[in-house]
Amino acid sequence: MTYTAINFWEKLSKFDDHWSPRVIAEMNDYQFKLAKVQGEFDWHSHADTDETFIVIDGELEIEFRDGKVKLSAGEMFVVPKGAEHKPVAESECHIMLVEPKGTINTGGASSHLTAQNDVWV
Amino acid sequence: MTYTAINFWEKLSKFDDHWSPRVIAEMNDYQFKLAKVQGEFDWHSHADTDETFIVIDGELEIEFRDGKVKLSAGEMFVVPKGAEHKPVAESECHIMLVEPKGTINTGGASSHLTAQNDVWV
Numbered sequence: 001m002t003y004t005a006i007n008f009w010e011k012l013s014k015f016d017d018h019w020s021p022r023v024i025a026e027m028n029d030y031q032f033k034l035a036k037v038q039g040e041f042d043w044h045s046h047a048d049t050d051e052t053f054i055v056i057d058g059e060l061e062i063e064f065r066d067g068k069v070k071l072s073a074g075e076m077f078v079v080p081k082g083a084e085h086k087p088v089a090e091s092e093c094h095i096m097l098v099e100p101k102g103t104i105n106t107g108g109a110s111s112h113l114t115a116q117n118d119v120w121v
Numbered sequence: 122m123t124y125t126a127i128n129f130w131e132k133l134s135k136f137d138d139h140w141s142p143r144v145i146a147e148m149n150d151y152q153f154k155l156a157k158v159q160g161e162f163d164w165h166s167h168a169d170t171d172e173t174f175i176v177i178d179g180e181l182e183i184e185f186r187d188g189k190v191k192l193s194a195g196e197m198f199v200v201p202k203g204a205e206h207k208p209v210a211e212s213e214c215h216i217m218l219v220e221p222k223g224t225i226n227t228g229g230a231s232s233h234l235t236a237q238n239d240v241w242v
Binding site: 007024049067068 | 171188199202
């Protein structure tokens with residue numbers, strides 16, 4: 001049987017669009033997604049789940065209504081279920097998201113930034 | 122409100138023992154754990170869950186009964202539920218595990234390598 005490592009850099013080289021997460025792996029009913037982000041995302045929340053952000057490259061700021069957290073490469077943060085948040089990246093930033101399969105990137109708020117789910121790379 | 126990034130390197134600097142995962146974050150009923158590993162772990166499997174390995178630093182080999190996969194920094198692999206596997210690291214390697222809370226590191230096989238759960242760093 002052939003077992004193949006999932007390489008973040010190789011996967012990231014295969015797409016360029018921003019705020020469009022690509023699935024790279026599934027664990028039970030959870031997915032690992034890579035995304036390239038730049039600029040300001042929409043304010044949103046996920047009513048039913050926490051959401052994990054891991055920065056692979058660059059810097060990401062996650063704003064909350066009452067504060068914010070800045071993440072660099074090698075750092076992570078778990079946004080609690082129901083917490084309104086807005087990811088912002090001044091320069092292009094590469095992140096990995098971990099969340100249940102079916103989680104919509106804009107949460108309960110549909111917009112032009114709402115991405116299709118289950119797009120693998 | 123103060124929000125604090127979880128920094129892998131800062132967390133890794135706080136322990137030295139091998140094969141003893143430390144919890145650094147929880148997302149719903151899942152945990153993110155860092156571990157320093159070196160040498161050969163036991164053959165084991167997890168009957169009820171997949172298990173995710175992400176290499177932060179160094180190289181990890183995961184052996185299966187019918188093959189193996191080699192992971193370097195920036196690579197991940199999801200071991201399927203029920204698959205017998207044996208992690209091996211020739212030199213010290215730093216990894217992140219993602220798995221449901223309560224998952225035992227040696228799976229269904231108890232040994233001197235069985236680590237205590239829910240130890241945070």
